[in-house]
Amino acid sequence: MCDLCDRYADCIPTATPEQLDAVLATATTAVAAGDLEAMDGDRALDARIPGSPLPRSRPITARWVCSACSRVFMLELNACHVAGDGWRPLFGN
Numbered sequence: 001m002c003d004l005c006d007r008y009a010d011c012i013p014t015a016t017p018e019q020l021d022a023v024l025a026t027a028t029t030a031v032a033a034g035d036l037e038a039m040d041g042d043r044a045l046d047a048r049i050p051g052s053p054l055p056r057s058r059p060i061t062a063r064w065v066c067s068a069c070s071r072v073f074m075l076e077l078n079a080c081h082v083a084g085d086g087w088r089p090l091f092g093n
Contacts, residue, residue: 004035005066005089008073013086014054021050023075023087027064036064036073045075054085 001009008030014020024045030036041062044055060077072090079085 001071002066002069004068005071005073008036008066008087009071009089011086011088013084014075014077015085017051017053019086020048020054020077024050027062027073027075027087030064034067037067039063039065039072 008026012019012023014023027036027038031038042060044057044060045062048055054077056078059079060075061079062075064073065071066073073087074090075087077085
């Protein structure tokens with residue numbers, strides 16, 4: 001955990017297309033700024049048109065890592081996770 005990635009450490013639900021668009025825009029901006037690096041992604045997110053319905057056919061996971069401290073951030077959709085769909089930092093990594 002560091003000052004660079006603390007701004008991305010809020011848990012953000014993605015229950016609507018607008019919420020997902022905002023999270024993906026933040027992640028894209030963070031990667032462009034060099035704050036985060038994409039670890040992996042999902043073709044369903046890459047192919048999704050902003051504003052379109054959330055992909056629901058299968059679980060989707062994408063992860064990013066802080067370029068300074070290696071803290072991992074994850075976006076999960078349809079994962080049946082107790083915390084629900086959304087963006088969250090992973091603790092203990």
